[in-house]
Amino acid sequence: MQTLLFYDIETSGLNPAFDQVLTFACIRTDLSLNEIGREDIVIRLRKDIVPSPWAFLTHKLDAQILETGICEYDAALKIHGLLNTPQTISIGYNSLGFDDEFLRFLFYRNLLDPYSHQFANGCSRMDMLPITLIYYLFCAQALSWPVLENGQPTMKLEHLTRQNKFKTSGRAHEAMSDVESVVGLAEAFSKYSRIWSYVQSFFDKNDDLKRMNSLQSSKLSQAYGMDLALMVSVSFGADCNYMAPVVYVGGSVPYKNQSLWIRLDKDRLFDRIDEAFGVYDLITIRKKPGDQLFILPVLDRFWEKLSPGSRTVCIRNLDFIKQNMSGFDKTVSFHQNFKYPQVPDIDPDADLYQSGFFSFQDKKEIAIFHKAEEKNRCQIAQGFQSDRVRMLAQRILVRNFNENPGCAPEFCAHLKCLCGSDPEESIKGYKADVKLTCAKALDELEKIETETMQSFDSGQKDLLKWLKVHIQGQLSFFADAF
Secondary structure, three states, X not given: OOEEEEEEEEEOOOOOOXXXXXXXXXXXXXOOOOEEEEEEEEEOOOOOOOOOHHHXXXXXXXXXXXXXXXXXXXXXHHHHHHXXXXXXXXXXXXXXXXXXXXXXXXXXXXXXXXXXXXXXXXXXXXXHHHHHHHHHHHOHHHOOOOEOOOOOEOOOHHHXXXXXXXXXXXXXXXXXXXXXXXXXXXXXXXXXXXHHHHHHHHHOHHHHHHHHHOHHHOHHHHHHOOEEEEEEXXXXXXXXOOEEEEEEEEEOOOOOOOEEEEEOOOOOHHHOXXXXXXXXXXXXXXXXXXXXXXXXXXXXXXXXXOOHHHHHHHHHHHHHHHHOHHHHHHHHHHHHOOOOOOOOOEOHHHOOOOXXXXXXXXXXXXXXXXXXXXXXXXHHHHOOOOHHHHHHHHHHHHHHHOOOHXXXXXXXXXXXXXXXXXXXXXXXXXXXXXXXXXXXXHHHHHHXXXXXXXXXXXXXXXXXXXXXXXXXXXXXXXXXXO
């Protein structure tokens, strides 16, 4: 039976490769939104995770809560099983923009398939945030829409929940409470069955590709001889009604699942030249089939949702392209052939994309690791031929089963780097970003205490005190233990 798995997570920070999922909550329903069951999982904070102060001030998880949790490895197995239950459609709020990538890295560093919940055994994904935008734009009667003091709409889940009085069991940013809010949104939207069915098709890769292949049928596309569309995304903001006119310029050469789109509603778009490459510095959007970027044809009823200013600038930019095709084609070719730079000293935790899928041999060693008795895992891991699998397996043992760090020599160096702020000793991610260190977290805490402490309630002040003591303890541990 096909089911919907509504879920939400709270995390130690914003970096999916280096931060940790701390709570996972979910509600499973049938397609009519009748509840089948729910899970609420708390995960212990790992010793090698330096908490991001603002993340903890948002979700307000503290030591008392986190100490009740299970280890990350056991949680990863459980969450992976929930999302990979056959015929499961996993769905959250901004889940494709945030939660899903966190889970992908959670699965990866715990030697589980990071992608199977997207396609295997009838499983797939959806995201309620872009669905909410479609209802806001084209079926406004489905909800009461909150407005900020500046008069602009807001798509924050907590505001939608409060405005529409969704029934929840806790406060905002508690994982289960947020899941209940997402279910409330689905219940409100599903009353409009035609559009509810329509928005779900955006997450079907084949349907998404069909839409992209039919863009030439619009009058504007025919007039300019281009594949023009309207893209819907919360990232565009309320000022432009969460919509932007775009032109499809082909697919990426090195990344076969990426289509490339140029945004057309920015004034003086073609005045900027990237001197290093001699091409226009355009706003290029990379889209994958079935992702959270929704593509609409340039039909009158959709085009009218753009602001008059956006429509005017779009036509002006299209005219410029038509008159300067050689420069535009050179720019498009540059983006089509662009490759993400390799990070030579990338940390194993972040090496999901750069090294690609696990090989057949990797999977054989991974299966051996998961099936082995706990007491034998350290010795077994040391014999693995794959450097990546061996290092990840050794880290699992140190992080979750109190294995002596001596069984993972490279991990000792990893922990040492968590002390300070020396760029030469930073832990590198896949975007050449770095893992948060104790020194940087303490600097952030000091800034918070200086600039905003007076506005906090007693609970937040107590949380800041705990964070400071915890991070100072980590600093001493990392400095002295190895």
